[in-house]
Amino acid sequence: MYHRHLPVDRWSGSRLFRQSESQARFRRLLASFVIALGLLAFSLAASPGEGRFSAFESKVALADGGHSQGGLPDLRTPTPLNAHEPEQTDAQHDMGMEGTEGTHDTSVDSSPESHEATGQDAHAPQASSPQNDAEMSEEHALSSSDEADTAREQATGDGGTAEDHESAGSDNHEAESATPNDPEDTGSEGMSGRDDHGNTAPDDHGAAGTEGSGSDSHGAEAEGPSDLARNLTLGGFAAINGSVLVTAAILKKKSPRKGRNRAAVHGTGPAHEAIKTAAAAPITLSVEPAPVVAPVVAPVLTPFTEPIDIADASATEGEDVA
């Protein structure tokens, strides 16, 4: 009965759009976190046994029957707690410095490669302005029932401070909403390349192979995590954070504001076309997963990249060398 008075097609179209957009956003978010978790699981699972969480492993091992070794201090390997005795504090707590390893090799390529935004950088054009900040603030003021409640509780009758708090935001909101949309605020359709960061497979970190093959000069300590595992850890977290940042950048570019986004999509004219053009442009973000991949790939490649030792070869292959 009432529907005939409504612009049915536009109404249903708008609702459909909202549903599909929110669903798509959720899917993107979910996919991003799944990728991140997968990378984390990969990086943890691929680390060698003597490396990561060696303290945990040693504890488990001892817990399985090794308690005769002497209890908690031993449990806390690889950095055993020095069983404390009162006189030990003042005197000879062994810092273990006598064996300084001048050439302790920390030159591992362990720094996570930060993702680089090139070309149509999703987050480059976003300039935060006081207006935006103010708008966000009032949005919080409008939505933050917690603060508002607190404010009401604490209002001392001097004019309704809580209401001041909220209405101030409302004023700002009205002022802000009059500002024109800018291109990077919108663009819910035609976005591509959101998974660019996952495809940068070429791994040119062959140099890391030397670490994989055991050139770590402090390997003699054999009590801590290996560089490989460290690389994997760093790489895992870099990948997660990179993934989150990319997701955030995409979301920010696509739909920083629900209201604005809808308005832009249903708009017409040159501004709308400009928005569509900007939105359709692919996002070219490249994230190098080298710290994760290189240590795994490098040991495989090492036999093919290292120079052949004639003496060894002769020992194993005999007459061929001769």
Next chain:
Amino acid sequence: MSANRNLLENRTVLATLKSRWYPGILQIITAAVFVIIVYQLVAGPASAHKNLGTALTWVLWWPIIPIIFVVFGRFWCAICPFGTLSDLVQKFVGNQRPVPAFLRKYGIWIIDALFILITWSDHVWGIVENPWGSGVLMLMLTTGVVVSGAFWQRRAWCRYLCFLGGLSGNYARAGMLQLRANTDICATCKSRAACFNGNENGPGCPMFEFPRQMDTNARCTLCAACVKTCPYGAITLSWRPPTKELWFIRNPKFEEAFLAAVIMGIVFVQNITMLEVWQPILGGLQSLTGTDSYAVNFTITFLIAMAIPIGMLMLAAGIARRLNKDSMVSNFAKFGYAIIPLDIAGHIAHNLFHLLAEGKAVVYTAMEAAGQQVEAGSTSLVSMPVIQLLQYGLIALGALASLYVIFRIAKNHYGQAGRAMTWATAAPYAALIAVFGVINIVLFVLPMAMRM
């Protein structure tokens, strides 16, 4: 020096806080140190007593941080590298979404859970004693900060998720430096809450606080954003007697009182597991549980240690409610805050050992990280008897402060019913603090193991 004197009347202090370099310059310094620490933890020496990251984090920073909270409130949070990272992420890719309602409602419980989980993880996986474990913890926190900053407004992480933020919030209530707004000036304000919303002079309060109504240090980081944005100079900064805020908490929250009790349990755990008596306890647990799994036996100890202060506080609340006819939850929430001074004392006393008995490790590891050869030597700055004396003094001071807070809370809430009611209500809690104090003293009498 007057306790209520507004420090912002001093032109140097005001200029410093209004400067655009504050707190940015300090943030840059702490962020740079943080990068060095994380690099050392993840890629440096695998042995804790050679690792600069471990020394800087667990021997220097962690013992000093509660002292900073007591003196300057949550000032650390203003210059914390995680906060800086959150700001940067927000600036470049932040979606500026409102903080979800569940986070606002249950944030403090999440903080409680995280704090317990991290402490548990430390003992089961040896985070503190394993540089890499510490590094992984830092990286996990970094990930949380990045996620929070990428999606939510302002410093949602610091206010609703950071476990250290929860701890600092509780400790800062006992802090000596407070930032407030002059409500007389605020009553005539026409700036549309510039302190909250921000203006051309700077952003609004990153901690979602409205200075006009702020009556606690728990969420103020002294970042001075409101000092910059307030056009009327309504913000004041003044010293106050330590613990004063605890006397007059208008809206006590059960979860915050719960955290105060949990911290006491954590202090117990940290102490017990570093004592020589821990081995017999562990052995007894093994025979009791029938398993020698460290994780299982420690978890039982951990739960008991957590349950002791919580249960005892509930017991005291149960006794007190019979006298003051208030509800048990209300009693728990009101008087749970009184444990905070003893929490702080226990926390500082425990870490004082690490700071003073292992302090030179910071210098040694720094020299080694710089490529210099270091002669082996003692890491202690003072002798053990001196440390123990300081620990006893701190515990006594903390217990006295807690007792006084109990008296003030009882007087504040039940004073109208007469002095007898005040004393009767305070008595069970005073007994509770006495028990906690004695337990702490006993724990500090026993010899303790080192971190490095």
